[in-house]
Amino acid sequence: MRITRRHFGAGLAALGLSACGGGLTAPGQTGADSGGLPADLRPVPNAAYDAWVANFRGRAASSGISQSTLSAAFRGTGYLPGCVKRDRNQTEFKRSLEDYLAIAASDERISKGRAAFARHNGTLRTLESRYGVQAEIICAIWGLESFFGERRGDVPVISATSTLAFDGRRGAFFEKQLIAALKILQNGDITPSRMTGSWAGAMGHTQFIPTSYQAFAVDFTGDGRRDIWSEDPTDALASTAAYLEKNGWSRGVRWGGEDPSGTLQPQPGGPRFAVTRNFGVIKRYNNSDAYAIGVGHLADRIGGAGPLRASFPPDANGLTKDDRIALQQRLTARGFDTGGADGVIGPNSIEAIRAYQSSRGLPPTGTPSPELLRSLG
Structure with a gap:
C-alpha cells in the first residue's frame, strides 16, 4: 500500500487557497x-x-x-x-497556474531559495547522494511548504x-x-x-502531518531525535528526501520541464510541460499538477534557470499579467494600497479595487477589468 502525506489546511495549496501544509x-x-x-x-x-x-x-x-x-x-x-x-x-x-507560479516562484522566493541553498549546500548534496533526490527539489519543497523555515x-x-x-x-x-x-x-x-x-497539525520545515512523520521522518543528525522543528532544518530536509525516495523517486531523472510538445497544459493557452515519473512522485507530497510544477520550476530557478519561455493568455477579465501589475501600481499610487504589485489579484487588491470604485461612486464589485485600468490613467 502506498502512503500519502495527505496535505490539508494552511497556505496556498493546489490551485486554490487551502491552508497549512499544503503547499504554498x-x-x-x-x-x-x-x-x-x-x-x-x-x-x-x-x-x-x-x-x-x-x-x-x-x-x-x-x-x-x-x-x-x-x-x-x-x-x-x-x-x-x-x-x-x-x-x-x-x-x-481557484488560482490560475500563472498566478500560482507567480507566488511559488516569485522573485523573493527564488532569491531566498538560492541563499538557503548556498547556506545548506553541503547538507542538500549529502541528501541527494543518500536518497537520490535532486538537491534543488528538496530545497524547493522546503520553500513552498514553509518559505525556507520562516513560516513553520x-x-x-x-x-x-x-x-x-x-x-x-x-x-x-x-x-x-x-x-x-x-x-x-x-x-x-x-x-x-x-x-x-x-x-490542521502539519509540522516543521516541510509540513509533515503526524502519521507521515511516523512513517517517513528520519534522524539524519544522529542525535536520537527526528527533529523537524529545529532551527537546523537537516532532519526535516532528510525526512522529505526519504519520503520521496520511499514513494518511488527515480535517481538521476528530472521532474520534467517546459516543452512545446509536452502533453501537460494545466492552463489553456499557457505553457506545456513534458513530465517524468518523478513528477508523479512529487504529487505524492501534494496531489496537484500545479504544486508539482511549482516545485519543479522553483527547483530549476534555484539552480540558475530562467523564467518560463512561453507566455500565458489574458485572464478571464481580459487582463494580462503586465496589465494586472499596472493596475496594482496605479491603485497604490492613488492611495488604494494593494500590498504589492505582483500581478496576482488577491484579497488586498480586491479590497483596493472596491475602495477605489466606491470613491468614484461605482458599484464596489472588486473585479479588475480593462475599463478599470483605463480609468486609472
Whole structure:
C-alpha cells in the first residue's frame, strides 16, 4: 500500500487557497515568526470538548499512550475555535497556474531559495547522494511548504488535532493524527511546548502531518531525535528526501520541464510541460499538477534557470499579467494600497479595487477589468 502525506489546511495549496501544509506559504501567513497567534487560535472554554478529551484518554491508553504522556501533552491545551472555522471554510477560489507560479516562484522566493541553498549546500548534496533526490527539489519543497523555515506554524499540534477530532467533520482522521502526535511525544522526539505547526497539525520545515512523520521522518543528525522543528532544518530536509525516495523517486531523472510538445497544459493557452515519473512522485507530497510544477520550476530557478519561455493568455477579465501589475501600481499610487504589485489579484487588491470604485461612486464589485485600468490613467 502506498502512503500519502495527505496535505490539508494552511497556505496556498493546489490551485486554490487551502491552508497549512499544503503547499504554498505566502507573505502575511501566520507562522513561527508571526509574533503571536490570532485570538481564535488560542484556547477558549468548551465543556463539550473537555468531556471529549476525558473520554479520549481511555482510547489513547488502549493505543499504548501512557498516562504521563497524556498529562504532559494536554497540559495547557484547549479548544481552538479558529481550527474549526478554517476547516469548515476552506475557500473554493481557484488560482490560475500563472498566478500560482507567480507566488511559488516569485522573485523573493527564488532569491531566498538560492541563499538557503548556498547556506545548506553541503547538507542538500549529502541528501541527494543518500536518497537520490535532486538537491534543488528538496530545497524547493522546503520553500513552498514553509518559505525556507520562516513560516513553520506556531499552533500547538495537540490542541489543533484534538479540536478537529472533537469537531467531528473529519473526526476519525484527526483522532488518528492526535494519536500519532502523542506517540511522537512519547518517543521523545519533541516536547509538547515545541510541537507546533499549522491549524490542521502539519509540522516543521516541510509540513509533515503526524502519521507521515511516523512513517517517513528520519534522524539524519544522529542525535536520537527526528527533529523537524529545529532551527537546523537537516532532519526535516532528510525526512522529505526519504519520503520521496520511499514513494518511488527515480535517481538521476528530472521532474520534467517546459516543452512545446509536452502533453501537460494545466492552463489553456499557457505553457506545456513534458513530465517524468518523478513528477508523479512529487504529487505524492501534494496531489496537484500545479504544486508539482511549482516545485519543479522553483527547483530549476534555484539552480540558475530562467523564467518560463512561453507566455500565458489574458485572464478571464481580459487582463494580462503586465496589465494586472499596472493596475496594482496605479491603485497604490492613488492611495488604494494593494500590498504589492505582483500581478496576482488577491484579497488586498480586491479590497483596493472596491475602495477605489466606491470613491468614484461605482458599484464596489472588486473585479479588475480593462475599463478599470483605463480609468486609472
